[in-house]
Amino acid sequence: MEKLMALIKQTKPNLLENIGEYNHEKFLQDQADRENAEEGNLKGIDCPKCKNRGHISIVKDGELMWKMCECMGARKSLEQIEKSGLKSLLDECTFENYEATEQWQKHALSLAQNYLEYGENMWLFFGGQSGAGKTFLCTAVAGELLKRNNAVKYMMWDSESKALKSLVNDAYEYQRRMDELKSVKVLYIDDFLKVQRGQQPTPADINLAFEIINHRDVKNLRTIISTERSIDDIISLDEALGGRINRRSRGYQMNIAYDKNKNFRLRK
Numbered sequence: 480m481e482k483l484m485a486l487i488k489q490t491k492p493n494l495l496e497n498i499g500e501y502n503h504e505k506f507l508q509d510q511a512d513r514e515n516a517e518e519g520n521l522k523g524i525d526c527p528k529c530k531n532r533g534h535i536s537i538v539k540d541g542e543l544m545w546k547m548c549e550c551m552g553a554r555k556s557l558e559q560i561e562k563s564g565l566k567s568l569l570d571e572c573t574f575e576n577y578e579a580t581e582q583w584q585k586h587a588l589s590l591a592q593n594y595l596e597y598g599e600n601m602w603l604f605f606g607g608q609s610g611a612g613k614t615f616l617c618t619a620v621a622g623e624l625l626k627r628n629n630a631v632k633y634m635m636w637d638s639e640s641k642a643l644k645s646l647v648n649d650a651y652e653y654q655r656r657m658d659e660l661k662s663v664k665v666l667y668i669d670d671f672l673k674v675q676r677g678q679q680p681t682p683a684d685i686n687l688a689f690e691i692i693n694h695r696d697v698k699n700l701r702t703i704i705s706t707e708r709s710i711d712d713i714i715s716l717d718e719a720l721g722g723r724i725n726r727r728s729r730g731y732q733m734n735i736a737y738d739k740n741k742n743f744r745l746r747k
């Protein structure tokens with residue numbers, strides 16, 4: 480062996496250096512591969528990319544490093560959803576559990592499923608009569624997007640908007656909450672613009688809604704809206720606000736009319 484090394488040194492002096500370098504890179508890559516092959520123990524979301532370890536080992540600039548996996552955003556969302564007691568809603572409201580017997584229900588289901596598959600840069604809008612399964616289907620879409628590694632924020636309009644409006648003297652906390660609503664990858668707003676029976680949204684409600692909606696429109700961020708109002712109601716309340724939602728949700732919009740047969744009409 481020694482003789483062989485001496486011979487190589489004599490005849491090909493650069494070869495040993497190359498082998499040395501190669502081995503170092505390869506050693507690190509092997510180490511990274513071994514780490515990446517291990518199963519992690521993070522729960523809640525099943526991520527094939529990191530095998531539920533939350534990070535991926537990579538070799539960069541001759542060093543072994545960790546890169547945070549994109550599933551961590553979705554994991555954080557799930558944690559928030561669990562904390563706010565909405566996890567049971569997410570488990571209950573799935574496409575499999577949706578009972579579609581009437582024609583309009585079948586249509587609502589396929590609209591939601593189409594949105595999930597093809598609505599990447601679009602918004603989903605379900606408006607109109609309560610008790611028609613709007614929240615159910617919107618929650619199913621939000622839950623599926625979460626499972627597909629998207630950070631999702633669930634906003635109950637009524638309570639969250641009241642909380643935000645009460646923060647007039649706490650600019651820091653107001654901004655912190657608003658930033659999250661404005662920038663999260665997927666926002667689901669349940670009961671959008673809901674106010675007490677017999678009342679109309681105030682200018683403060685409209686301003687708050689516009690700030691969130693406009694920012695998400697400009698930044699091209701997925702937004703899911705369920706509301707008892709129809710898109711025409713919202714446009715007549717505030718044209719700029721309703722117009723943005725209408726344009727964003729074209730092709731993925733359902734307005735369920737107020738009658739006992741739950742007729743619906745669509746906008747293409």
Ligand SMILES: [Zn+2]
Nearest residue numbers: 526529548550
């Ligand atoms: Zn992951």
